[in-house]
Amino acid sequence: MEDRRRVENFDMERTIHFLKQELSKQDPMVLGIGVAVAVVLLTIVFLFILARRKNKRNSVLLVGLCDAGKTLLFSRLVHNKYINSYTSIKENSGIYQLTGRKKGALVVIDVPGNDRQRMQFWDRFKNQARGIIFVVDSASFQSELKEVAEFVYTLLSDHIISQHKLSVLIACNKQDMTMAKSSKIIQERLEKEMNTLRVSRAATLGSTDGSSGGEVFLGARGKEFKFSQLSPVIVEFAECSAKGTSDEDGQGELNIVEEWMNRIA
Known part of the structure; x- marks a missing residue:
């Protein structure tokens, strides 16, 4: 379980690093994709927290x-x-x-x-x-x-x-x-x-x-x-x-x- 978490954290870090590099190029298409991904992730996190509170x-x-x-x-x-x-x-x-x-x-x-x-x-x-x-x-x-x-x-x-x-x-x-x-x-x-x-x-x-x-x-x-x-x-x-x-x-x-x-x- 601990190894799995480390792999997941490593993958997340690589993804964030990649996004930072692409965003630094200021490519409008990449920026749009980045914003869309961020919105989706924030929505998922919000719904997850809301569900946990509701079911607590x-x-x-x-x-x-x-x-x-x-x-x-x-x-x-x-x-x-x-x-x-x-x-x-x-x-x-x-x-x-x-x-x-x-x-x-x-x-x-x-x-x-x-x-x-x-x-x-x-x-x-x-x-x-x-x-x-x-x-x-x-x-x-x-x-x-x-x-x-x-x-x-x-x-x-x-x-x-x-x-x-x-x-x-x-x-x-x-x-x-x-x-x-x-x-x-x-x-x-x-x-x-x-x-x-x-x-x-x-x-x-x-x-x-x-x-x-x-x-x-x-x-x-x-x-x-x-x-x-x-x-x-x-x-x-x-x-x-x-x-x-x-x-x-x-x-x-x-x-x-x-x-x-x-x-x-």
Whole structure:
């Protein structure tokens, strides 16, 4: 590979030298050809840079059910401030500045959680995602277990996740509330529910033409479902509180979330 680069660089240098010699003769035809070549090369370089920027995965998607705290988490990360919670009907996007040793930024996109829109927004933004933060309401998790599991299962079985090895964080939010479940309990119950889902979905596919529409089988066949089986995709769990302990005057407890974002950048 190194030898090939040297040959390419040598050829480029010879070409540039030749053009310089010809241009120095001030031949109008050569000048015209030189200008045309320069324009073509600059156009190719510009389109290449534009394509790389367009295809660069530099976004973190905040997903989850309604009222899980996504918008407040978004505001804490992007604006470093508390806002009163509300149900989003369109996405919010902003820049998160990396901290610590890494320099740069990530685009954070808060995706609406209502069941009629969330998959539309997922399909819209998934191709620019570098990572996904699935926000869970730890206090009301038990009553929302089935819906959370179905949403998580649908996302993780999308071929985009495995194809691009997207990083996934299950953010167990609202840990400031008394009835909040721990990340360990949430993980265990999600795994159990998703194992049941996997069986039912496999049966549904078996009763049709067998086409999965690009859906990826989750976990190890013949074994109970575990998030640890999803390699090369890594799903992590973290406890956090976007609200914090004193609302407007306090800071959210998001250290683990921010460490994760800096790690995947």
